[in-house]
Amino acid sequence: MTEVAPLKVVHLLQGLEVGGLEIMVAHLLERLDPRRFQSQVIGYDSLGPLAYRLGMSGIPAFLLKRRPGVDVRYILRLARHLAAIRPHILHLHNPTAFFYGTLAGKLARVPCIVYTEHGRDLASSKRNQYLHRLLGRLVNRIVVVSESGRALLQAEGIPGERILTIHNGVDAARFLIGEDRWGMRARLGFDHEQPLLGIVARLDAIKNHASLLRALPRVMQTHPDATLLIIGDGPLRADLERQVSELGLGRSVRFLGTRDDVPELLATLDVVVLCSLSEGLSLTLLEQSAAGKPMVATDVGGNQEIIEDGQTGLLVPVNDEEALASAINRLLDDPERAHSIGRAARLQFMREFTVARMVSRYVEVYEGCAPAASSRMPKEADAPTPAGAPGVEC
Secondary structure, three states, X not given: OOOEOOEEEEEEEOOOOOOHHHXXXXXXXXXXXXXXXXXXXXXXXXXXXXXXXXXXXXXXXXXXXXXXXXXXXXXXXXXXXXXXXXXOEEEEEHHHHHHHHHHHHHHOOOOEEEEEEOOOOOOOOHHHHHHHXXXXXXXXXXXXXXXXXXXXXXXXXXXXXHEEEOOOOEOHHHHOOOOOHHHXXXXXXXXXXXXXXXXXXXXXXXXXXXXXXXXXXXXXXXXXXXXXXXXXXXXXXXXXXXXXXXXXXXXXXXXXXXXXXXXXXXXXXXXXXXXXXXXXXXXXXXXXXXXXOOEEEEOOOOHHHHOOEOOXXXXXXXXXXXXXXXHHHHXXXXXXXXXXXXXXXXXXXXXXXXXXXXHHHHHHHHHHHOOOHHHOOEHHHOOOOOOOOOEEEO
């Protein structure tokens, strides 16, 4: 009896830098059964550190670079690349991949095209909304990571019955580290009672750290020894450091940069904050839920799908520093309530947002829209796909 080959799945995305979308893709690919799925990634702008992480798991990543602007010729180049690979499934991530990948996939006669909308920082133009409607008719499956994403696509004219919601997931075990609260505090130079706030996000305008810094003096009126830990790095670091100095907060804010011990840092925090202007379904909030932390977040995007206001966290309006400071103070003032909210967040996470649940939902999508097993090529006839280090095709 001829053994059936695994389904070949190609993912197209901007690159593999460390970000929410990219981490979600890495989580998915690393956990798919290699006996059922043979995965690889194509980046259209860059590769990044996650490419090497995937390569170590035998999942190749290639850079097939597009030119700046609308690169129509890229559609043909990508189509030729896909025709050589002959994937069963092409999985596209976010609008740029949606445009290039749908057209190239159709030219290459890829049997199944899946599109995932992860969230956008800006609303689409009328022209792009029309284009998305057309592209939506050409793909086999459309996935969103939050109900806000569903509403966005429906507003662009894509029928709701064609849209499936699959929440992002994170690895719960990584955040079950026990109570290293006091050890980490000692290493950071804080005592047991000092209130510690934290924000885990890249230092980018969309994450709106400036709003949290403006709110911090109001927090310190009630909790003068409170300290904010800013975990992450990015292009706005110098601007934010200047703002800290102008507000006279130098002794109350610490920039920790990019860290690989985020679970340990979360364990030591009293309250975590996310004050973004826009979100899809935030992996940061999911990680904080997995760690059982009391959270304050802006009421944008999919945040209300993670946080039930007053039950699993507190939601506040965007750029409302008074409301933000008040929510933080309410949690610092009532540690028992804060712990209760954190426990509720953890329970909800285990029900809805584990990485195992996310992977199983995508497996259903792949198996549901893939070619019938009888139409797959036998394994011995299947052309090998290179594994290991990332490749480049400019």
